[in-house]
Amino acid sequence: MSITIKDIAREANVSFSTVSKALNDSPLVKEPTKQMILALAKEMGYEINTSAKILATGKSNAVGIYCPSITKPAYAAACLEISHQLKLRGFLPALSTSSFNDAKELFSRLKVACIIILDQQDFYFTNVDFTYNPYTENNETKERFYALKKDAAIKAASLLTHSGHHSVLTVSEYEEDWLSEVIKKEALFDKVHHCYVNTNDLERLFTAIKKALDQTLPDAIMCSSRKLAELTLMISKSLGLNIPVECSIIAYEENIEPGSPISLFGYSAEKSAVKTADYITAKINEQEFDYVNNKPEIMLNYTVKL
Amino acid sequence: MSITIKDIAREANVSFSTVSKALNDSPLVKEPTKQMILALAKEMGYEINTSAKILATGKSNAVGIYCPSITKPAYAAACLEISHQLKLRGFLPALSTSSFNDAKELFSRLKVACIIILDQQDFYFTNVDFTYNPYTENNETKERFYALKKDAAIKAASLLTHSGHHSVLTVSEYEEDWLSEVIKKEALFDKVHHCYVNTNDLERLFTAIKKALDQTLPDAIMCSSRKLAELTLMISKSLGLNIPVECSIIAYEENIEPGSPISLFGYSAEKSAVKTADYITAKINEQEFDYVNNKPEIMLNYTVKL
DNA sequence: CTGTTAGCGCATTCAC
DNA sequence: GTGAATGCGCTAACAG
Numbered sequence: 001m002s003i004t005i006k007d008i009a010r011e012a013n014v015s016f017s018t019v020s021k022a023l024n025d026s027p028l029v030k031e032p033t034k035q036m037i038l039a040l041a042k043e044m045g046y047e048i049n050t051s052a053k054i055l056a057t058g059k060s061n062a063v064g065i066y067c068p069s070i071t072k073p074a075y076a077a078a079c080l081e082i083s084h085q086l087k088l089r090g091f092l093p094a095l096s097t098s099s100f101n102d103a104k105e106l107f108s109r110l111k112v113a114c115i116i117i118l119d120q121q122d123f124y125f126t127n128v129d130f131t132y133n134p135y136t137e138n139n140e141t142k143e144r145f146y147a148l149k150k151d152a153a154i155k156a157a158s159l160l161t162h163s164g165h166h167s168v169l170t171v172s173e174y175e176e177d178w179l180s181e182v183i184k185k186e187a188l189f190d191k192v193h194h195c196y197v198n199t200n201d202l203e204r205l206f207t208a209i210k211k212a213l214d215q216t217l218p219d220a221i222m223c224s225s226r227k228l229a230e231l232t233l234m235i236s237k238s239l240g241l242n243i244p245v246e247c248s249i250i251a252y253e254e255n256i257e258p259g260s261p262i263s264l265f266g267y268s269a270e271k272s273a274v275k276t277a278d279y280i281t282a283k284i285n286e287q288e289f290d291y292v293n294n295k296p297e298i299m300l301n302y303t304v305k306l
Numbered sequence: 307m308s309i310t311i312k313d314i315a316r317e318a319n320v321s322f323s324t325v326s327k328a329l330n331d332s333p334l335v336k337e338p339t340k341q342m343i344l345a346l347a348k349e350m351g352y353e354i355n356t357s358a359k360i361l362a363t364g365k366s367n368a369v370g371i372y373c374p375s376i377t378k379p380a381y382a383a384a385c386l387e388i389s390h391q392l393k394l395r396g397f398l399p400a401l402s403t404s405s406f407n408d409a410k411e412l413f414s415r416l417k418v419a420c421i422i423i424l425d426q427q428d429f430y431f432t433n434v435d436f437t438y439n440p441y442t443e444n445n446e447t448k449e450r451f452y453a454l455k456k457d458a459a460i461k462a463a464s465l466l467t468h469s470g471h472h473s474v475l476t477v478s479e480y481e482e483d484w485l486s487e488v489i490k491k492e493a494l495f496d497k498v499h500h501c502y503v504n505t506n507d508l509e510r511l512f513t514a515i516k517k518a519l520d521q522t523l524p525d526a527i528m529c530s531s532r533k534l535a536e537l538t539l540m541i542s543k544s545l546g547l548n549i550p551v552e553c554s555i556i557a558y559e560e561n562i563e564p565g566s567p568i569s570l571f572g573y574s575a576e577k578s579a580v581k582t583a584d585y586i587t588a589k590i591n592e593q594e595f596d597y598v599n600n601k602p603e604i605m606l607n608y609t610v611k612l
Numbered sequence: 613c614t615g616t617t618a619g620c621g622c623a624t625t626c627a628c
Numbered sequence: 629g630t631g632a633a634t635g636c637g638c639t640a641a642c643a644g
Binding site: 323 | 636637638639640
């Protein structure tokens with residue numbers, strides 16, 4: 001068995017409850033005593049038994065993160081950033097990426113204070129104070145999320161038109177053509193073309209984009225996802241298109257993190273994570289949280305000509 | 307507070323230790339009593355307090371999985387399969403994909419019985435009975451792992467040559483050219499060309515592959531990873547190469563799962579997971595485990611002409 | 613077969 | 629300030 005507070009108490013010649021207080025930085029113990037105990041605990045290699053602590057207090061500082069689609073880079077970025085922000089606030093993040101049932105069991109075992117769901121879909125956990133899904137805002141309408149994407153797209157489109165881009169080709173997946181819709185509605189470009197593709201069928205994707213580029217000769221391409229943009233970039237190059245001299249490429253991404261080879265528009269992974277972590281902290285401490293939308297951001301690199 | 311075994315005991319008019327036994331399916335309690343208690347527990351919505359159980363037994367059925375590179379599809383496949391196999395054996399898999407320190411804390415909190423490391427690199431955890439890394443076999447030499455990859459490559463190459471392929475182009479990343487080495491050594495093909503690329507620089511990757519294809523006109527392409535193969539496939543198509551009529555494409559993947567658009571050679575994710583889970587089970591129960599290598603497998607689809 | 617008891621490691625009263 | 633006592637929910641002897 002490992003070192004317990006009783007072991008420390010014996011060594012320190014104090015009672016184990018004094019050790020408990022010292023370890024929890026209680027004001028009820030004299031500073032020198034506290035320091036002595038802390039030093040001794042470190043020296044003896046004491047590690048708290050979390051099960052015992054949870055049992056005794058009925059509380060846990062663990063926060064569950066449920067992210068079934070972690071293989072998508074945007075979600076992975078969100079997971080990492082949120083974990084980081086939670087740690088900074090003294091929580092222990094516990095990630096589950098597997099089935100809903102596994103997640104439930106893991107979280108219940110850790111007695112998580114709340115669960116953050118990172119997915120377009122909501123999941124209903126029981127036996128937890130509350131869940132939070134930044135992508136659905138738990139009960140708010142889908143429109144709200146669409147509005148955020150739309151804001152980002154408009155900002156990116158404006159930047160492109162103001163820097164001399166006139167014709168655009170939007171590339172999005174069949175199922176979600178929000179980008180085309182936004183660009184069409186806003187009518188910021190002189191010429192707009194849309195191209196719908198399927199990333200599971202690279203052959204048809206290639207043909208579709210080639211055809212679209214041949215027909216329209218756009219000076220800008222906006223993609224609804226980073227993966228789409230990477231493929232589009234390569235296809236453009238294979239067709240001899242000079243990026244970004246002849247044509248700029250930019251893509252939407254949910255959680256922007258530095259290091260992308262493609263210019264992106266969307267929301268900063270870090271800022272979104274800060275907001276999520278702040279929200280969680282406020283709610284757990286039963287404090288007010290005034291909800292402000294994050295502003296869309298644009299991360300430019302060599303794929304866009306200004 | 308939630309329902310405890312005492313609550314159930316009161317309702318059932320038995321002692322709480324009887325309830326405990328019934329819940330743990332002990333033979334020390336009569337079948338009717340057991341059924342009655344089980345039914346009652348279900349009806350009352352009882353959920354075990356794992357902290358209390360861990361505290362009382364000093365044991366936990368949680369197994370840690372540390373997979374820092376889960377964004378790579380092969381590792382993701384391994385995680386899912388291993389989690390599944392562990393569950394089948396009564397363990398609770400807990401995944402950590404974040405920093406080493408976070409993982410340590412999470413696993414220590416769950417008092418995991420052991421930790422499975424899914425990474426090319428080893429990590430040294432303390433306070434755990436044992437760790438297991440199927441990719442390094444913990445202390446065995448790198449050569450062992452290389453040998454497995456080599457076996458798979460030879461099997462795939464033989465299949466290609468026996469079905470009429472004579473010239474091959476291998477495509478691998480600069481850092482790991484094991485595939486080129488194997489193909490060179492084995493000399494199964496009449497003509498062999500190598501192409502080294504970098505997936506972070508799509509522009510140069512495109513140029514390099516185009517150049518290689520122009521020069522060599524192979525009737526088979528073997529890639530050292532699925533990502534490389536997907537890109538190569540698209541580039542081939544963009545160059546007007548008819549896949550698989552003029553040229554077959556196949557790629558190595560660590561953990562093969564059904565559903566890939568590219569033909570693959572490597573090891574079955576499921577079989578590898580079974581082996582890992584069996585090993586863990588044996589070791590935890592302090593039983594013998596006779597170590598047998600998995601056999602390489604090949605998953606063919608339309609990208610290979612037979 | 614069932615009940616009684618002790619104790620896992622810790623936080624938290626309440627005395628001193 | 630510090631220590632002694634109690635209990636969190638559960639398992640595991642042991643007693644009946």
